[in-house]
Amino acid sequence: MTKKSRIYTRTGDHGSSGLANGERRSKTDQRFVAIGALDEFNAVLGIVCSQLTDPLLKQQIEILQKQVFIAGAELALAKETRITDEHLLVVEKMIDHHDAALPRMTHFILPGGCAAGATLHHARSLCRRAECEALHLKQQEEVNSHLMRYLNRLSDLLFVLARHVNQQLGEPETKWIP
Numbered sequence: 001m002t003k004k005s006r007i008y009t010r011t012g013d014h015g016s017s018g019l020a021n022g023e024r025r026s027k028t029d030q031r032f033v034a035i036g037a038l039d040e041f042n043a044v045l046g047i048v049c050s051q052l053t054d055p056l057l058k059q060q061i062e063i064l065q066k067q068v069f070i071a072g073a074e075l076a077l078a079k080e081t082r083i084t085d086e087h088l089l090v091v092e093k094m095i096d097h098h099d100a101a102l103p104r105m106t107h108f109i110l111p112g113g114c115a116a117g118a119t120l121h122h123a124r125s126l127c128r129r130a131e132c133e134a135l136h137l138k139q140q141e142e143v144n145s146h147l148m149r150y151l152n153r154l155s156d157l158l159f160v161l162a163r164h165v166n167q168q169l170g171e172p173e174t175k176w177i178p
Helices: 030-051 055-077 085-100 115-138 145-168
Strands: 016-018 024-026
Touching (some): 024 030, 030 055, 055 085, 055 145, 115 145
Antiparallel strands (some): 016 024
């Protein structure tokens, strides 16, 4: 019988953690901050999945979750490139597909709508934060340029998906009028 591994290791009890390559760094290191931002973002995508009833859209969000997990793994590996142009193309195709069915925007809109739409807006804001944390990291260390473009495009997709879900459920968009 195989012995089950413990969830706790005690190796981080003094404020350091290990990258996938074995290197130990402070938990406040910018690389861990960026990884944490991606993790938080991915968790909210999981909340979105729990709110969706459309199986195709749920499947698309799960694809995004897997890609975001790959992005986090890339940051944890510190030197390996995992996010490629192929990942960008998947996101761009999703944007084009969902945006084609949406009415043209004439105003800025306030985040909100149904629970899934509002949560997609929340996920979009967390994606932007993850992108900013990765940019901070890029100022200190090398970061895959595909990853940076991917995160930028992904937040655009989440905006489109929020509009799409709200439209599907008949939720009106609240225009921001200064």
